[in-house]
Structure formats: C-alpha cells, structure tokens
Amino acid sequence: MRYWLMKSEPSEFGIDDLVRDGFVPWFGVRNYQARNFMRDQMKVGDGVLFYHSSCAEPGIAGIAEVAKAAYPDASQFDTDGKYYDAKATPDNPRWFNVDVRIVRKTRLLPLAEIRACPELANMRILARGNRLSITPVDPDEWNFIQARL
DNA sequence: GCCAACGTTGGC
DNA sequence: GCCAACGTTGGC
Numbered sequence: 001m002r003y004w005l006m007k008s009e010p011s012e013f014g015i016d017d018l019v020r021d022g023f024v025p026w027f028g029v030r031n032y033q034a035r036n037f038m039r040d041q042m043k044v045g046d047g048v049l050f051y052h053s054s055c056a057e058p059g060i061a062g063i064a065e066v067a068k069a070a071y072p073d074a075s076q077f078d079t080d081g082k083y084y085d086a087k088a089t090p091d092n093p094r095w096f097n098v099d100v101r102i103v104r105k106t107r108l109l110p111l112a113e114i115r116a117c118p119e120l121a122n123m124r125i126l127a128r129g130n131r132l133s134i135t136p137v138d139p140d141e142w143n144f145i146q147a148r149l
Numbered sequence: 150g151c152c153a154a155c156g157t158t159g160g161c
Numbered sequence: 162g163c164c165a166a167c168g169t170t171g172g173c
Contacts, residue, residue, distance in 0.1 A: 129155060131170045
C-alpha cells in the first residue's frame with residue numbers, strides 16, 4: 001500500500017466534483033513520470049491526497065483512494081479532444097490512467113501550512129520548481145497529514 | 150500577469 | 162547525443 005498526492009485544478013475538477021461523482025478516471029496526464037507512477041506503481045486501495053492547484057487557495061482538499069488500476073487513457077484517441085495524441089494507437093497506447101474514488105472531503109490544508117510543518121519539509125510538492133502532478137507521499141507524511149485534517 | 154523552473158521537441 | 166528554443170506549470 002502506497003500513498004500519493006494528486007494535483008487537480010478546481011476550475012477543471014475540484015473536490016466537490018469528486019464528491020458529486022464519487023469517482024473519476026484520472027485522464028489527461030501527459031507527463032511520463034506521472035504516467036509511470038500510475039501505470040507501474042499505483043494499486044487499488046492506495047491512499048490519495050487530493051490537491052487543489054493553480055487556484056486562489058492551493059492545498060489539500062480531501063482524501064481519496066485508487067479505485068482501479070491503470071488502463072489506457074481513452075482521451076489520447078479522441079481526435080477532437082485537447083488530450084489527443086497522434087502517436088498513440090489502441091494497439092500501442094502511450095498514456096494510462098487509474099480511477100480515483102472519494103473517501104472524504106476534508107478541511108483545506110493550505111500549502112502555506114504544509115510548508116510551515118518541519119515534518120513535511122521533504123514533500124515533493126514543496127521542492128523548488130516542482131511541477132509533477134502525481135507524487136509519492138511517505139507513510140509518515142501521510143499519517144501526519146491525516147492527524148491534521 | 151509575471152516569471153522561475155522544468156519537460157519536450159527538433160535541428161544538427 | 163547535444164542543446165537551444167519553446168511550451169507548460171503553478172505560486173504569487
């Protein structure tokens with residue numbers, strides 16, 4: 001069992017959308033590192049910190065879990081969609097996604113508060129220039145965060 | 150809107 | 162394989 005932090009822009013899909021829908025295919029990731037995490041490491045039941053990015057109040061907004069292991073991302077084949085990839089074929093898909101299920105919405109744990117915790121100083125989200133949309137979370141970090149939500 | 154940081158692309 | 166140029170991310 002592993003733990004992850006997954007970023008989403010609330011203007012696109014926020015925690016309230018996840019509460020409403022119950023689960024979501026995490027499609028649209030077009031970064032190889034993030035894809036590899038989903039394809040190679042994420043397992044059903046893994047814990048997920050749902051993070052709001054590129055918004056007025058960035059931070060952790062809820063808890064989710066991996067509901068389905070990785071499978072080919074359908075959006076790469078949609079010629080009209082913004083996630084279309086001409087180099088991907090159904091026989092040789094390039095992009096994969098997992099499904100993520102809501103566990104619970106939490107209070108917002110602001111980025112500034114994360115940054116202020118020495119226990120969380122090693123989180124990838126705090127690294128300079130970090131842009132990776134999916135990052136592993138240490139069990140100790142996960143437990144610390146759970147206790148503060 | 151700004152800008153630092155990073156990943157990807159493509160010419161060579 | 163190198164590396165400059167470009168596009169994107171994301172906090173502020």
